[in-house]
Amino acid sequence: MGGRPVPRRQEVVVVKELELRMQLLGGGGNCYNINDNADLLAEILVRLDGRSLAAAACVCRLWAAVARRDAVWEALCLRHFSFPSSLQSGSRIHMTTSTSTGPPLHATMPPLPPIAGPGAVAAASTSTLRLHAAATSRLGSRRRLHATVA
């Protein structure tokens, strides 16, 4: 008559429901859920390179929304072009919002590194150019880019 006690039907149902809830909450019974805090997620995505960020946008709706934030792409562009600290010497690019959609943006970007000629363009890595194209086309859909040479 000994042996392990068999769980009653009601207990089995409760355990099943708990498992399902865990799966819904965290996926696969994992409690870790990065999606609980969108602002933290944004801080994380800001540190990705362009390719990884674009791939991250395909993960789920929240990641797609956060990856679309202009601040994320701006940080990426600014970091990628590691500008020299020469704000005082020359051209500036002013970005202003042209429509009311999206968060307000009044960023003053430091000057782009000087490009000597066609040779310098060829020397720039293709990934840099591709990233720049992807980022500017994204921004360009909603924004005008005003470049003024001081």
Add this chain to the structure above:
Amino acid sequence: MAAATDDAGDSNEMIRVVSSDGEHFEMPEAAANLSLVLRHMIEDDCADAAGIPLAVVAAKPLAKIVDYCTKHAAKSSGLTIEEAEELKRFDAEFIEVDTDMLYDLLVAADFMGVEGLSKLAVQRTADLIKGKTPEQNRETFGIVNDFTPEEEEEICKENEWAFQITKPPSRLC
């Protein structure tokens, strides 16, 4: 009861903190000052013998945070190159944790305002995401794909360039 008091900073006073699950920890004041929240509490004379309650930080991540702050406070000023290297190595080992703990640290460091640890945890999480496919990221972080098939197709098309390994866009060649 747990405490990380091995290499204390200049300050002799110990600050007590209490985790959400009621566990008590002690750390030197210099270490507690690395947390914005604790610093403000100390400045406002809220640090008494009963300890500062941290309602959203459980014992496990709090023990790690106390370790981190104690180590960093002890080596905060006038670092030699070797000490800086050692601290770097400590950070690298410190953040080698599973995703559950990493998330706990992210949230706790953010809540407590420990800037250095926040950056460390955010960078570590970003490193986990880098170079992965969407499916791999879903698996790592236990995320459910909630796109409709149409949405998924659209977003994948929009970000198609991320998956093209060798072919650069023709207009830039």
